[in-house]
Amino acid sequence: MNQKIPSTLLFVTSNPNKELEVRKILNKNGVSFQHMDANYQEIQSSSLKTIAAESARCLYEQLKNPLFLEDSGLFIEQLGGFPGPYSSYVYKTIGNSGVLKLMSNIGNRTSRFESVVAYAENHKNIHLFSGIVSGRIADKKRGKGWGFDPIFIPGNCDETYAEMGIESKQRVSHRYIAFTKFSDWFKTNG
Numbered sequence: 001m002n003q004k005i006p007s008t009l010l011f012v013t014s015n016p017n018k019e020l021e022v023r024k025i026l027n028k029n030g031v032s033f034q035h036m037d038a039n040y041q042e043i044q045s046s047s048l049k050t051i052a053a054e055s056a057r058c059l060y061e062q063l064k065n066p067l068f069l070e071d072s073g074l075f076i077e078q079l080g081g082f083p084g085p086y087s088s089y090v091y092k093t094i095g096n097s098g099v100l101k102l103m104s105n106i107g108n109r110t111s112r113f114e115s116v117v118a119y120a121e122n123h124k125n126i127h128l129f130s131g132i133v134s135g136r137i138a139d140k141k142r143g144k145g146w147g148f149d150p151i152f153i154p155g156n157c158d159e160t161y162a163e164m165g166i167e168s169k170q171r172v173s174h175r176y177i178a179f180t181k182f183s184d185w186f187k188t189n190g
């Protein structure tokens with residue numbers, strides 16, 4: 001990472017869709033940040049909280065600047081929580097078609113999206129905020145959206161995240177829940 005580091009709150013992510021969604025949520029909630037487009041090494045764990053906390057701690061050690069990041073994933077009940085922490089890799093390799101193929105004979109399509117925000121105030125104080133949305137996997141891809149948006153139907157809705165569009169997704173999403181908790185906390189404690 002050879003980027004110049006500004007002395008402001010950093011959001012480290014290599015995912016532009018995530019950055020856009022987070023910018024909308026935090027702008028609305030009055031928390032400003034500088035985006036840092038960087039890939040970082042993640043430890044292996046079945047827990048997004050453990051991965052996010054460790055990533056934030058390591059990045060703080062390198063950057064010596066307050067920062068936050070988000071680890072998120074889709075957990076499918078009948079697949080034992082797969083892809084979960086491997087969501088990014090699974091999306092890049094088998095994609096939505098591959099996930100639908102794995103689910104082809106499975107009637108119970110219950111799944112959940114999770115988001116964990118890790119805020120590193122310094123190398124010791126890592127604060128975690130999580131958001132979970134339960135839902136189900138659609139029978140086929142519906143709508144245009146990034147990642148698993150075309151195959152995930154939240155809660156009691158009929159539409160996938162992709163069909164809902166970003167503004168409606170932003171009102172219910174796992175990311176919205178986690179980042180609202182973070183910004184509410186940050187405004188008084190950050």
Ligand code: ITT
Pocket residue numbers: 012013014015018038039040070071072073074087088091146147148149161173175
């Ligand atoms: P950074 O780690 O650099 O932030 P990433 O895309 O690798 O970017 P994650 O490790 O958190 O991020 O991977 C989560 C993956 O889960 C992501 O790449 C998508 O494929 C999927 N995902 C997470 N949230 C999603 C959402 O709101 N809509 C669609 N897919 C999502």
